[in-house]
Amino acid sequence: MKKFFSMLFVFTMLGMVFxxxxxxxxxxxxxxxxxxxxxxxxxERYFVFDxxxxxxxxxxxxxxIQFAPGAPKMTLRVNVPATLNQSGNAYIMSGxxxxxxxxxxxxxxxxxxxxxAYKLNNLSCTVNPSAKQYSLSFDAHGGHFxxxxxxx
Numbered sequence: 001m002k003k004f005f006s007m008l009f010v011f012t013m014l015g016m017v018f019x020x021x022x023x024x025x026x027x028x029x030x031x032x033x034x035x036x037x038x039x040x041x042x043x044e045r046y047f048v049f050d051x052x053x054x055x056x057x058x059x060x061x062x063x064x065i066q067f068a069p070g071a072p073k074m075t076l077r078v079n080v081p082a083t084l085n086q087s088g089n090a091y092i093m094s095g096x097x098x099x100x101x102x103x104x105x106x107x108x109x110x111x112x113x114x115x116x117a118y119k120l121n122n123l124s125c126t127v128n129p130s131a132k133q134y135s136l137s138f139d140a141h142g143g144h145f146x147x148x149x150x151x152x
Contacts (some may be wrong), residue, residue, distance in 0.1 A: 005063055047126045047136065049146075051082045051091050058082035058093060060125060060136070067141035073102040077110065090128035095096070096121045117141050127151070 038049045048061040057079035066071045080093045098120040101110040113119075123138040128151075135148035 014128055039096060047134070048126070049091070049093075049134065051093075051127065053082055053084060053091070057093075060093065065145070067145070075105070076100045078123070080123060080125070085126075089130045090126050093123070093125040093127075095123050098123055098138075 008039065021093045046063040048059075049061075050059040052058050058081065060078050062074075062076045062078075065076055066073050077152060078098050080095045080098060083089050084090070100118050100120055101112050101150055101152045102118070103109075104111050118140060120142055121139040123136075125134070125136045127134045131147070132151040134151055137144070137146040139145070
């Protein structure tokens with residue numbers, strides 16, 4: 001009987017320890033963004049501009065990107081600072097030597113592509129939600145990428 005109470009005491013103490021050490025944040029954090037702008041044009045390319053001027057970085061998601069004819073389509077994301085232009089109606093993002101991350105569907109993970117071929121250089125992006133327009137250009141993978149269009 002004494003052994004039973006000793007084991008009960010030990011299990012009770014272990015339960016209390018695990019309860020006390022639990023994380024209050026059991027739910028995954030959702031990103032807080034100031035402005036989420038998506039673009040879907042007829043056809044191929046799809047962009048999401050996740051802009052938050054209150055943070056150091058905003059994110060540009062690029063879907064179905066091909067760097068050369070016949071090359072596989074990729075889903076990329078890149079973190080880049082965003083600022084408002086002087087008139088306050090457009091977001092400006094720019095940078096060079098930016099490390100892009102590629103989405104790998106088979107593992108459902110983002111993989112950092114830090115080799116020079118995948119670095120985004122001379123990135124220039126303007127998103128104007130009030131005029132419903134965007135422009136995006138950068139150099140990567142031995143070529144130049146340029147796209148502009150209307151926002152949804």
